[in-house]
Amino acid sequence: MEHETYWEQLSALLDGELNETDRAAVTAHLAQCADCQAYLAELTALRDAMGAWGDEDVPGGFAEGVMERVRREARPKRGQRRAWRGLAALAACAAVALLAIHSVPRMGGAATGGSAPAAAESRVADASVTAAAPAQTEPTEMTAETATEEEAPTPQADTTADWLETQMLFLTGGTEEPAAETAEETKLVSEDAYYGATPESANAAAERLADDDALTLAGEGAADWLAAHGEPTEDGRWRVSVEALDALPDTLTLTGIERPEDGAVLVALAETEATP
Amino acid sequence: MEEQELILRCQQGDEAAFEALLHLYEKRVYTLCRRMCRTEEDAMEAAQDAFLAVWRGIGAYRADAAFSTWLYRLATNACLDLLRREKKRGGDVSLDDDETVPDRRDPAPLPDELAERAEEQRALREGVLALPADYRAVLLLRETEQLSYAEIAEATGLELGTVKSRISRARHLLRNYLTADGNFFAERASKVTECNRKEAGTHGT
Numbered sequence: 001m002e003h004e005t006y007w008e009q010l011s012a013l014l015d016g017e018l019n020e021t022d023r024a025a026v027t028a029h030l031a032q033c034a035d036c037q038a039y040l041a042e043l044t045a046l047r048d049a050m051g052a053w054g055d056e057d058v059p060g061g062f063a064e065g066v067m068e069r070v071r072r073e074a075r076p077k078r079g080q081r082r083a084w085r086g087l088a089a090l091a092a093c094a095a096v097a098l099l100a101i102h103s104v105p106r107m108g109g110a111a112t113g114g115s116a117p118a119a120a121e122s123r124v125a126d127a128s129v130t131a132a133a134p135a136q137t138e139p140t141e142m143t144a145e146t147a148t149e150e151e152a153p154t155p156q157a158d159t160t161a162d163w164l165e166t167q168m169l170f171l172t173g174g175t176e177e178p179a180a181e182t183a184e185e186t187k188l189v190s191e192d193a194y195y196g197a198t199p200e201s202a203n204a205a206a207e208r209l210a211d212d213d214a215l216t217l218a219g220e221g222a223a224d225w226l227a228a229h230g231e232p233t234e235d236g237r238w239r240v241s242v243e244a245l246d247a248l249p250d251t252l253t254l255t256g257i258e259r260p261e262d263g264a265v266l267v268a269l270a271e272t273e274a275t276p
Numbered sequence: 277m278e279e280q281e282l283i284l285r286c287q288q289g290d291e292a293a294f295e296a297l298l299h300l301y302e303k304r305v306y307t308l309c310r311r312m313c314r315t316e317e318d319a320m321e322a323a324q325d326a327f328l329a330v331w332r333g334i335g336a337y338r339a340d341a342a343f344s345t346w347l348y349r350l351a352t353n354a355c356l357d358l359l360r361r362e363k364k365r366g367g368d369v370s371l372d373d374d375e376t377v378p379d380r381r382d383p384a385p386l387p388d389e390l391a392e393r394a395e396e397q398r399a400l401r402e403g404v405l406a407l408p409a410d411y412r413a414v415l416l417l418r419e420t421e422q423l424s425y426a427e428i429a430e431a432t433g434l435e436l437g438t439v440k441s442r443i444s445r446a447r448h449l450l451r452n453y454l455t456a457d458g459n460f461f462a463e464r465a466s467k468v469t470e471c472n473r474k475e476a477g478t479h480g481t
Contacts, residue, residue, distance in 0.1 A: 007444055050416075228350060
């Protein structure tokens with residue numbers, strides 16, 4: 001119906017949110033259209049009635065309730081960057097932690113970054129995600145020795161531990177990119193969208209992993225989201241439940257890996273988001 | 277104490293400053309939450325969640341957005357989170373975006389003008405509560421908090437065009453709901469139509 005094309009413009013006209021050109025076009029149409037005049041009249045009646053609503057009385061004990069909860073909290077802290085804790089420890093987390101994350105039903109719609117975070121960059125997440133793939137065997141925690149071993153790994157890894165070793169050496173620049181994924185790995189790798197991987201070089205990914213292994217949340221409103229869904233921790237990060245991360249808005253990007261404990265992980269605010 | 281100073285003190289962990297900030301904004305935040313939520317208990321919980329989020333997040337608050345806008349964002353998010361939880365429990369029934377209008381309860385209009393006005397208000401509140409929560413939020417920010425589209429975009433993280441279309445859509449759904457209700461538009465709209473006709477005549481051609 002012709003009038004429907006004007007409804008949105010009439011609504012914006014009512015709010016004074018049309019530019020001069022659009023306003024002129026709509027008012028010209030209004031002058032000769034009784035239906036749109038009636039429609040605008042109804043929108044105006046709604047606006048007047050809602051605008052006349054007074055403030056609500058705040059229930060007794062409201063502020064006290066807030067303050068009680070506040071006093072149970074630690075002081076608000078600005079985001080702090082954690083010290084590098086070593087690739088070996090990270091590898092251990094990768095082997096164990098993401099297995100746990102992926103045992104939680106997720107992760108719904110694909111998330112940020114979308115379909116094809118091409119290439120090796122997603123190895124950061126892949127290392128953890130695919131860690132679960134080959135295995136009937138229990139994932140084996142890596143030791144410092146395995147993480148720094150010089151010997152070139154075999155591309156065709158037989159066990160989770162071997163596979164992880166390959167990935168980790170790859171990340172540290174010790175080898176070329178590991179062999180192509182199996183079908184199962186490819187499926188799991190596709191879930192790295194959950195981690196919000198963004199295209200970057202393999203070396204950059206390795207550096208980022210070494211330098212910043214914590215889960216980091218970036219994007220417009222990341223600080224607000226953390227404030228609403230997380231609990232601040234002593235080191236300036238936020239403890240966020242895996243369930244909350246499951247419903248992470250598409251506008252936010254989560255990178256890094258972390259071991260879930262009691263159904264929650266620690267998330268840092270990206271520095272660009274934290275700095276005033 | 278100025279708002280800006282209160283914020284700075286809060287960022288340093290000053291609980292007294294936070295309490296002052298809380299009292300400054302509790303009415304606005306609670307009112308928004310009360311209109312977003314069906315029960316007083318839910319509104320109270322959402323509003324408290326919002327202020328707790330302020331406390332937790334104020335260390336990272338950047339002054340490039342108005343504090344009130346940031347606060348509206350946290351309050352809106354707190355309400356939407358709570359309503360999502362309610363919905364999972366099957367407690368929230370709202371209008372779908374397919375223009376279906378649920379059966380109305382018998383409004384039983386009374387002749388007394390005061391009662392009519394009360395009935396009108398009840399219908400309006402019911403209609404607003406029946407909107408999808410995302411739509412309800414933008415409409416309330418516009419109609420009762422008087423935020424501009426740009427401010428609503430800032431508070432909700434939506435694109436400006438999405439704000440515009442959601443407000444329009446929310447009004448349209450609400451209008452349909454109230455038309456079905458039968459008690460809202462009859463007198464009001466006819467009065468306003470006359471005014472609009474005059475206004476359109478002035479602005480047009």
